[in-house]
Amino acid sequence: MSVxxxxxxxxxxxxxxxxxxxTYGAQVAKQMGTTAEALVLGTVNDDLASLGKYGIxxxxxxxxxxxxxxxxxxxxxxxxxxxxxxxANVLIFSxxxxxxxxxxxxxxxxxAGIVTGACALPDTSNGFVVRKTVFSGKAFANISINSxxxxxxxxxxxxxxxxxxxxxxxxxxxxxxxxxxxxxxAVNKVSGEVPLTEADIVVSGGRGLKGPENWGxxxxxxxxxxxxxxxxxxxxxxxWRPHHEHVGQTGxxxxxxxxxxxxxxxxxxxxxxxxRSKVIVVINKDPEAPFFKAADYGIVGDLFEVVPKLTxxxxxxxxS
Amino acid sequence: MKILVCxxxxxxxxxxxxxxxxxxxxxxxxxxxxxxxxxxxxxxxxAIELKEKDAAVTIHxxxxxxxxxxxxxxxxxxxxxxxxxRVNSDSTDSYFIAAQIAEVAxxxxxxxxxxxxxxxxxxxxSIGGMVAELVDIPYVSLATLFxxxxxxxxxxxxxxxxxxxxxxxxxxxxxxxxxxxxQRIPNMRGIMAARTKxxxxxxxxxxxxxxxxxxxxxxxxKAGVKLVDADNVAELVRLLHEEAKVI
Numbered sequence: 001m002s003v004x005x006x007x008x009x010x011x012x013x014x015x016x017x018x019x020x021x022x023t024y025g026a027q028v029a030k031q032m033g034t035t036a037e038a039l040v041l042g043t044v045n046d047d048l049a050s051l052g053k054y055g056i057x058x059x060x061x062x063x064x065x066x067x068x069x070x071x072x073x074x075x076x077x078x079x080x081x082x083x084x085x086x087x088a089n090v091l092i093f094s095x096x097x098x099x100x101x102x103x104x105x106x107x108x109x110x111x112a113g114i115v116t117g118a119c120a121l122p123d124t125s126n127g128f129v130v131r132k133t134v135f136s137g138k139a140f141a142n143i144s145i146n147s148x149x150x151x152x153x154x155x156x157x158x159x160x161x162x163x164x165x166x167x168x169x170x171x172x173x174x175x176x177x178x179x180x181x182x183x184x185x186a187v188n189k190v191s192g193e194v195p196l197t198e199a200d201i202v203v204s205g206g207r208g209l210k211g212p213e214n215w216g217x218x219x220x221x222x223x224x225x226x227x228x229x230x231x232x233x234x235x236x237x238x239x240w241r242p243h244h245e246h247v248g249q250t251g252x253x254x255x256x257x258x259x260x261x262x263x264x265x266x267x268x269x270x271x272x273x274x275x276r277s278k279v280i281v282v283i284n285k286d287p288e289a290p291f292f293k294a295a296d297y298g299i300v301g302d303l304f305e306v307v308p309k310l311t312x313x314x315x316x317x318x319x320s
Numbered sequence: 321m322k323i324l325v326c327x328x329x330x331x332x333x334x335x336x337x338x339x340x341x342x343x344x345x346x347x348x349x350x351x352x353x354x355x356x357x358x359x360x361x362x363x364x365x366x367a368i369e370l371k372e373k374d375a376a377v378t379i380h381x382x383x384x385x386x387x388x389x390x391x392x393x394x395x396x397x398x399x400x401x402x403x404x405x406r407v408n409s410d411s412t413d414s415y416f417i418a419a420q421i422a423e424v425a426x427x428x429x430x431x432x433x434x435x436x437x438x439x440x441x442x443x444x445x446s447i448g449g450m451v452a453e454l455v456d457i458p459y460v461s462l463a464t465l466f467x468x469x470x471x472x473x474x475x476x477x478x479x480x481x482x483x484x485x486x487x488x489x490x491x492x493x494x495x496x497x498x499x500x501x502x503q504r505i506p507n508m509r510g511i512m513a514a515r516t517k518x519x520x521x522x523x524x525x526x527x528x529x530x531x532x533x534x535x536x537x538x539x540x541x542k543a544g545v546k547l548v549d550a551d552n553v554a555e556l557v558r559l560l561h562e563e564a565k566v567i
Contacts, residue, residue: 100438100445105449107450109453111528114531139536141536142537144531183487185474193481250498292545295542298547317567
């Protein structure tokens with residue numbers, strides 16, 4: 001019996017979302033009176049023993065280069081074997097792009113109940129009940145997992161990462177890896193930008209900015225805050241900004257610590273993508289904009305005047 | 321070429337979310353039901369586009385649900401599906417549902433199985449991966465582009481901070497999102513034709529139910545927005561720094 005946490009990597013480095021699930025998984029293990037172990041697939045340059053800092057006692061690694069890229073079929077087989085080999089009865093993923101691709105597939109292979117998009121620690125006092133967001137963040141559901149092996153995928157940015165002291169034992173796991181049937185022919189990453197789904201702060205613009213030529217004030221604010229940039233659907237559809245920046249029901253769903261919306265009215269479809277943000281700031285000249293009802297802080301005013309001032313004040317605050 | 325498109329019934333995006341029965345059930349009062357947007361706008365429409373390019377393509381629709389799903393299935397047929405299969409069960413457990421779809425998929429021998437990236441009610445994002453595992457074929461998730469050349473699919477999929485392009489031989493399961501296709505509206509000819517298209521109702525096969533809903537909860541109401549004067553931007557910065565502690 002143990003809790004096994006899947007550690008997601010990209011380009012030989014552990015992803016930020018993985019540290020969050022490691023902390024979360026260690027806490028799950030603690031409340032169940034068992035140990036937390038980690039599973040790393042592929043080759044990584046990071047020091048795996050240092051995962052002990054997050055409460056991990058043992059790291060299993062399948063250091064096969066063909067696992068450096070996610071193929072759901074291979075991953076499901078390898079992860080399922082690792083669960084069996086380690087004797088884990090709880091398996092934890094981040095509900096990021098990799099988790100969405102792989103976790104459910106592993107669940108089907110192991111015939112294990114799964115709750116995806118979890119947002120809190122499971123209630124293990126009587127059974128195993130996991131809280132998750134449903135209806136695109138408009139409600140929560142508490143779901144009981146009734147199988148011997150339980151799988152959780154945790155919404156990114158919903159648990160505080162805590163690093164302490166400790167060293168984990170690193171152990172090589174030998175699992176046969178099949179040839180991949182999926183050939184990756186290109187990888188295009190937006191370089192130099194903070195990935196939207198991993199960002200602590202997101203600055204987002206809507207039609208209120210009036211045109212792509214006016215994005216400079218938004219980019220200045222984002223730069224000052226080391227924030228990722230996003231946009232509303234009409235802005236993406238009009239190609240003022242690249243499609244991958246579109247947040248909302250049909251775009252990317254995010255949950256940063258701070259979401260700053262500039263000139264976005266806050267249609268329900270937009271809110272569905274951002275309402276898990278911890279703090280929402282809305283700047284809009286229309287006091288009737290529905291977004292103010294979902295916001296924590298707001299300024300009713302002309303964003304072309306307010307935003308440069310905001311950037312300047314943040315700069316001053318940081319300098320002091 | 322046979323394509324299977326998975327369809328689920330969801331409340332319209334603008335529906336009021338409320339619960340009844342001691343918060344154990346979704347309150348359906350006054351709710352307008354739609355085809356899950358990811359299933360409709362992206363995966364179904366892309367399947368229709370493939371059929372328009374190649375008359376040898378047939379599109380089957382599958383849903384797992386009660387008779388109340390029939391209007392949604394008819395709408396999907398009106399958009400351009402050829403035949404539909406409804407597995408008669410109101411289960412909400414993703415493994416049970418995936419097992420039903422996998423059964424349909426195995427019997428039908430499909431070259432391509434499309435799902436939406438998630439359903440907008442339970443936000444599970446699970447069915448595609450489970451079906452792929454149960455049928456034992458590749459699965460490519462979060463597709464933003466889908467092209468077919470003979471029996472090879474070229475799929476652009478979202479990854480953290482970018483995208484990657486994958487090539488895979490059929491059969492494959494693909495979960496679709498924005499970019500794969502654009503929303504369409506059914507025309508009168510389609511609506512008329514849909515009335516006589518086959519909608520087969522089958523009983524579910526035996527499968528385990530691995531999860532159950534204990535209850536639902538609504539989030540606590542927001543405390544209300546704190547408005548700061550446009551001439552006092554420094555106060556907003558102070559609040560974000562000292563009160564909210566996010567900068």
